[in-house]
Amino acid sequence: MSSSPRFDRSHTDDLISFLAASPTPYHAVASAAERLEKAGFRQVDEGAEWDGTNGGKYVLRGGAIIAWYVPEGAGAHTPFRIVGAHTDSPNLRVKPLPDTGAYGWRQVAVEIYGGPLLNSWLDRDLGLAGRLSLRDGTTRLVNVSRPLLRVPQLAIHMDRSIYEKGLQLDKQKHMQPIWGLGDAREGDLISFLEEENGIAAGEVTGWDLMVHSIEPPAYLGRDEELLAGPRMDNLLSVHAATAALAAAAHAGDLSYIPVLAAFDHEENGSQSDTGADGPLLGSVLERSVFARGGSYEDKARAFAGTVCLSSDTGHAVHPNYAERHDPTHHPRANGGPILKVNVNNRYATDGSGRAVFVDACERAGVPYQHFVSNNAMPCGTTIGPITAARHGIKTVDIGVAILSMHSARELCGSDDPHLLASALTAFLEG
Template sequence: MTVDARTNIDDLARFVAASPTSFHAVEQVASRLKKAGFYELSEQESWPKNTATGRFFVIRDGAIIAWAGGQKTHLSQYRILGAHTDSPSFKVKPQSSISTLGWNQVGVEVYGGALLNSWLDRELRLAGRLTVKDGASTRNVLVSTGAMARIPQLAIHLDRDVNQGLQLNKQQNLYPVWGTDKTENDVLGYLVEHGTEEDIATEDILGYDLLFADYQHPETFGANKEFLASGRLDNLSSVHAGLCALERYVTAGYDETAEHTVMLAAFDHEEIGSETRSGAAGPFLEDVIKRISQTREETQEEYLRSIASSVCLSSDAGHLVHPNYSGHHDTQVRPQPGHGPLLKINANQRYATDSIGAGIFALACRHAEVPYQEFVSNNNVPCGSTIGPITATRLGIRTIDVGIGLLSMHSAREMCHIDDMAYMTRAIEGFYTLPTL
């Protein structure tokens, strides 16, 4: 199960660069899965019987679920890698083309819990999807620009106390600048001309989901180039690790002999609570598993028994101990860079890991011959949550919370150790291929 860390991190960098939004991430995953022999299914059509043992994926907006069915057609265990495709950002408002004192700006809302100051003085790209008129119907078009906007910070000469604590008003201080009053102030027109090669009339645009992303390409750095700086590592790191593990799983032909079914479930909207049709709190995963069960002609009891024997590895980025803020971490549990993925634990079930799940992850890492570390929060610093508790509650499936460790989480540029990414991919592959759970 060896994974070359350098090759893997270069692949992650390309994946992130091509995935400025959840919609683009799903497109990247789908493209690679097709090359690995997966077939796309439509939720609006009937599914063939061979979904029980084949390689398939389904897309719902900014989410994708893919699986490689094992050879067991009844009471098949599911081994699910759960992740999310979205990251904190700025989402474009309606009537977004704004002129202010000679500057052209874009009206935005803050999406998720962004570390706002990290987005200042940084070149930004605009990306997402346009819903356009197509005869009597509609279709979606993905768009992505080059560097086209910036959120400039106020000079220190005009805010002498800024280093005592920066305060940003979300309505007044965070609208990106992208032109002057000497240029046409039409964001959608710019997108049509510079964000896609398709011939689209702006009057045919009926709706849009557009977000800003950092334009700077992911970059390795450090004494030995052991770190990666990149946007959206939370949580494209887990999506990429799950995708690579699934590719490796089918390339090795494990699905041709295994009885269980392995699955990658990458949801949207985790950063805003997951309560959407494509989020983990929605019915997407349950809908897919129920339909697979129906193609297997399982009874309701057999379906419930399959769920009871299944496990979800909820993979979302976590926190490494910060050398400049060590007091914000637990005094004993202090995960280090390059020492393996994190097993995330919380007494109040903000993470879903229990002792049985911890044992399963330990066995998966042992099987893959990779190290892992535990993470628990400082009692005085409330921790975030993940899709893990949501999946456990939504389906009643045993769930384990894991992920690589980061610094600067929710920044426009996060950082990780390249070895941890390789370890994470191998750990997921170990989870997929473990003889028994």
């Protein structure tokens, strides 16, 4: 196999394991926490009094995790260096009354989350995962990773118009997966999950469940230069940031407090208690300052010197649709992380922020690229502008260039995850 000298396959192998173990945001933060625990971090309770001790700590809330490392000698006004990302991906999520069906088919009622490429969910073997809320107030993570559901496509013989009009999918009528034969019975899906997970009948009172493709991530191509897998938008960044924080915690002399901030609900606007537009990050950083004996003045000084890299996937130039890209900006797979720019503030990057990112890449020996949207195309956005506006901190939008964004299965260069993690590590180390 040919590959660049920078390609650290062990990092990408671990990303494959991370993606496979993280079918939902709740599983993703549990996977990140497990890696941080091995690096010496410990969980702190939001409802308890915090101490000002040094070392690595993290907070878990739903599908979000905030982790930080306080080095020896850090003052109350020491600035933070933050890598922001999000844990959610577009998919199909189970409705409150999940049991439905028609004409002898048993189906699961689902709602469309975010902006998925609907056609990518057709005719795939699908599992079901998420969290169950129990009568005793606890929650249980569940993952049925075997073939359980399928969204069957209509045969071409019954819709010849596809040749002229293309595939037309109605989100309500055409996206309800089947999972068996017979009449729909109320409570059937939840009873199945209780039995599957050793939970007593009737103990589940709430659920946050979502469908996922069970096909595992895999290297692709003659020379395995590519990686295909689910939820790269944006678990690729969550994994890289987790690895970077663990590395920075063992780097020795740090002039900043490195932070991982992985939020939920980016794909539908970030407005939740676990989203980037909620109070979670600000609350954690403020409490960290106060726990170290700081004042409001110390917090203001710390935030004034803080920088955040908002890491999210971006668009690699598509060989079949190159005209949809800016003609002078063509990010390529395995070309290194991308710096994302939009002068209308869909991305938060400005010139001084670019300098911070370039410095990190140069110190890490990592190449970087630029992304801007074609002027005739609308530009997407990230948690970057939200983070900058909500907390008043300098924020830079970066990421990895991929194809098939928002598909059930996306594609990136197999070098790029390691290159991103190396740049993030250099940034966090300052």
